[in-house]
Amino acid sequence: MARIKPGKNASKRDVITQKAAALFKNKGFSSASMRELAEAVGVEAPSLYNHIGSKSELLQGICFKVANAFTSYLDSAENTPAANAARIEQIIRFHIRMMLDHFDEVYVANHEWKHLKEPYLSNFLIQRRGYEKRLITLLVNGIAAKEFKQTNPYVAVLTILSAVRGLEFWQQHKKNISSQVLEDDMVNHLLKGITK
Amino acid sequence: MARIKPGKNASKRDVITQKAAALFKNKGFSSASMRELAEAVGVEAPSLYNHIGSKSELLQGICFKVANAFTSYLDSAENTPAANAARIEQIIRFHIRMMLDHFDEVYVANHEWKHLKEPYLSNFLIQRRGYEKRLITLLVNGIAAKEFKQTNPYVAVLTILSAVRGLEFWQQHKKNISSQVLEDDMVNHLLKGITK
DNA sequence: TTACAAACCTAATGCTTATTAGTTTTTGTA
């Protein structure tokens, strides 16, 4: 039988993870079977276990890769000398680009984390909660510095994160809007609103 | 064994559907088993089939009840004499209240529709798409009437719908913000933005 | 050419699933 060709920068494990992300996105973690994943990879199901430990392990890999990417970016944004408003804008743009460039994985991290097993589930939620809190702090600082209107920072962060997440719908039935227009329009809406 | 007490306005089928919504929300449709549902209802699994046709049928019931509620409200909003901006605001508020008052069912309709079977899956997506298009039309009209800034109406609707959907996070770890403050802040943010 | 390891295969295990069949219990009514 034909072997899989792992490219120079993608081990077979990476290929499997990538196919798993697409599959988990399309069918949901629970409904996706190892048989289907194997078929997508071009192999029989038991052969997958030469490269991975378990189905759960795949989900963990995907979820934490995404979570770590966001956390790392926030680290760097916090350490950049800039106004809070500029930082928030950078972060929104990073979220949008992540949604567009790593759609499958981000989608899975957003939708399927529920199926993580302990202690990964708890760790994921703690990391997520910490991320939100740091964003809220940025907003609180921005309000204190009069860069933002007086508003509830929790609601504002919620609104921003959720709006960006919603790009999954755009991705699903791709419109003929360029990524750049989309990014700019959404940033604009979220930062300035739409009412004249 | 003890019978279930269906209240005057809730047939046993309704009780099952309600428990199913909570279960599907917590574990996902695929991971939720009829055994678990039966336990939540207080009955053995096969007994459920005296009241419902199948597991799929439960999901269909939930998804279309929610979809129809939104469609109906939009019907009435379109037929009310009001500015487009006022209509949009009303619709946003309706979405927020639906999220807060019928959380389980809205959550399931938002997250688990993927597991609908044909032809229900197609019908659901068509209905959803139609709803979005009508919202976009409202926005286009509002822009033409100079009630809104010149912006991409598709992106604006996407942003609004997604932001409102994000209330599921608020619901999950309930904050000490009153529903009214939340509703007003979010409407404000979405309609006017946060930047000074 | 031979040897070794990595990666594949088939077959099997044991568990869980939704649902059906057939029977018994409960309930409401005459």
Place this chain on the structure above:
DNA sequence: TACAAAAACTAATAAGCATTAGGTTTGTAA
């Protein structure tokens, strides 16, 4: 009090699941 219908139960079915065991093929390097 008896009867019929509704709703519960137990037992069984058939399919699907992730994963393991054990043996075979393939690629690489001595």
